[in-house]
Amino acid sequence: MPPFSPQDDAAAPAGVPSPRADAAATAAPDLRPYDALLLYSFGGPNRPEDVVPFLRNVTAGKGIPDARLEEVGEHYYGFGGKSPINEQNLELKAALEDELARRGVELPVVWGNRNWEPYTDDAITELEALGAERAVALVTSAYSSYSGCRQYREDLAVVLEKRGQLDESGSTGVRFDKVRSYFNHPGFAQANVDAVLDGYAALAEKGGDGAAARLVFVTHSIPDTMEAASRIALATYSEQHLDLARVIVAQVSERLGHDVAWDLAYCSRSGPPSQPWLEPDVNDHLEAIAADGVRDVVLSPIGFVSDHMEVAYDLDTEALETAEKLGMTAVRAGTVGTREPFVRGLVDLLVERAAMARGEDVEQATVGDLPAFRSVCAPGCCLRRDGEPSGVPALCSTDIHS
Numbered sequence: 001m002p003p004f005s006p007q008d009d010a011a012a013p014a015g016v017p018s019p020r021a022d023a024a025a026t027a028a029p030d031l032r033p034y035d036a037l038l039l040y041s042f043g044g045p046n047r048p049e050d051v052v053p054f055l056r057n058v059t060a061g062k063g064i065p066d067a068r069l070e071e072v073g074e075h076y077y078g079f080g081g082k083s084p085i086n087e088q089n090l091e092l093k094a095a096l097e098d099e100l101a102r103r104g105v106e107l108p109v110v111w112g113n114r115n116w117e118p119y120t121d122d123a124i125t126e127l128e129a130l131g132a133e134r135a136v137a138l139v140t141s142a143y144s145s146y147s148g149c150r151q152y153r154e155d156l157a158v159v160l161e162k163r164g165q166l167d168e169s170g171s172t173g174v175r176f177d178k179v180r181s182y183f184n185h186p187g188f189a190q191a192n193v194d195a196v197l198d199g200y201a202a203l204a205e206k207g208g209d210g211a212a213a214r215l216v217f218v219t220h221s222i223p224d225t226m227e228a229a230s231r232i233a234l235a236t237y238s239e240q241h242l243d244l245a246r247v248i249v250a251q252v253s254e255r256l257g258h259d260v261a262w263d264l265a266y267c268s269r270s271g272p273p274s275q276p277w278l279e280p281d282v283n284d285h286l287e288a289i290a291a292d293g294v295r296d297v298v299l300s301p302i303g304f305v306s307d308h309m310e311v312a313y314d315l316d317t318e319a320l321e322t323a324e325k326l327g328m329t330a331v332r333a334g335t336v337g338t339r340e341p342f343v344r345g346l347v348d349l350l351v352e353r354a355a356m357a358r359g360e361d362v363e364q365a366t367v368g369d370l371p372a373f374r375s376v377c378a379p380g381c382c383l384r385r386d387g388e389p390s391g392v393p394a395l396c397s398t399d400i401h402s
Helices: 018-027 046-059 066-072 086-102 120-129 145-163 186-205 224-233 236-255 284-291 309-325 341-356
Strands: 036-041 109-113 134-139 175-180 214-220 262-265 296-300 329-332
Touching: 036 046, 036 086, 036 120, 036 341, 046 066, 086 109, 086 341, 109 120, 120 145, 134 145, 134 341, 145 175, 145 224, 175 341, 186 236, 186 296, 186 329, 186 341, 214 236, 214 284, 214 309, 236 262, 262 284, 284 296, 284 309, 296 309, 309 329
Parallel strands: 036 109, 036 134, 134 175, 214 262, 214 296, 296 329
Antiparallel strands: none
16 A cells, blocks of 8 residues: 555645545544543653652562662753653644544543652542543554553553452443554554654755765664564564665655665663663664775664653763764754644544444544554553563453453
8 A cells, every 4th residue: 555545534635624624624534432541651761850759660570779779860961860751742732632632522631650659559540530431542653562551551450450340241430441552543644754854954054965864763763672572562662664765765765856765773771781681772883884885874763752851861871972983974854742733633532432443334544554543452452571471450451341
C-alpha cells in the first residue's frame, strides 16, 4: 500500500482542511463508553533532590546502590536536576483538551506517571473524584514492547490490586481500556515527516548538503531478550521502527525531490556490558558513517514522543558533540510533541477505540506494511524476556480484563 492512502486526512496538503477535520467541526464524535482519558507516562524529577528517589523508582528491584544512581543522575543534574518530560506531558494534556473541545467533546483528561508524581495511584484517585467509571488509557509510547506497553498495564494492575480494586475479572473500581500502539497511525507518521522536513531545512541553514545528508532515525535501545519477546505483538520492536522509517523516508524523499539514505540507530542503553542490547549505538554509528565519507546528518528521534531527557542528553548533548568532533554538520529533527497531525491523530484513536468498545466494526487507519496492533493485548504479550512468565497481572489484555 502507498505510505499514505488517499483517504488519510493526515496526507492533506498544508492549509487544506481535511474531510475529517470538517466533519469534526460540525458533529461531535461519540466517545461512549468512556467518561475520562488517562494520559499515562513515564515521569521524571522536577528538582535535584528528586533525582535519586526517581531513579530508585525506575530501577526498583534491581539492587542498584545509590552511589551508582548518583552517577546516572549527572545527566539530570546537568539540566538543573529537572527532566523536561513533565512540562511536555502537561503541554500534550492541554493540546488534547483543546482538540477534544474543538470537536465538541467533554472528556476529562487526567495525567499520571509510572515513576514520579502524579503517580498511577494519584491518577486513579483523581479519576474516582471525577466520578469516572470507565477510562481509556493513552500511553506516551508509540511502540509495542515490555517497557512501552506491558509495563504500564502491569503498573495499573498492581496499583489497583494494592487499592483492593482488582480481582480475577479485572478492576472492581474504575475500568480501563487502552489505545493501541500508534507507531503506524497516519497522524504519528505525518508529524514525524513534518519534523524531518524541518530538520532538513535547519541543516540547509547551517550550510549542510541535504542531497548528500544521511537521515539517522534514533530510538531507545532495549535488551535483545525484550526485542525477542516483543514479537508476539505482531512485529518486534525494531521491525515496528523500520516499518515507520520506510514510510517517513518515502514521503521525505518525495517532498525533497531526491532519494534519502537512512539508517536506524539506538541510544540510552543501560544494564551490564555483558547483556546484549539493540545496536548500533548512535555515537558508534556516526563514527562508522563518517568513516564512509558522510559529512551531513539529520537525526530523527522517532522512538520518542517528546524532547525529554533521552533526547536532550543522549542526542542534543552526546550525539551532536560526537558529530562535531567528527567534522559533521548535524541537526536534530524535532519529536512529534504537540504537532497538530499527532494530536489530531490521538483523538482519532480515541474515537476508534470507543467505537470498538461499543462493539462496532471499525476501519483502523494505518500506514506502512504492518497491521493495526491490538487494543486488547494477547496473553503473555510483550513480556520482559521471551518465554518467561512475568507473574504480574496486566490490564487491557485477555489474561486479565479491565
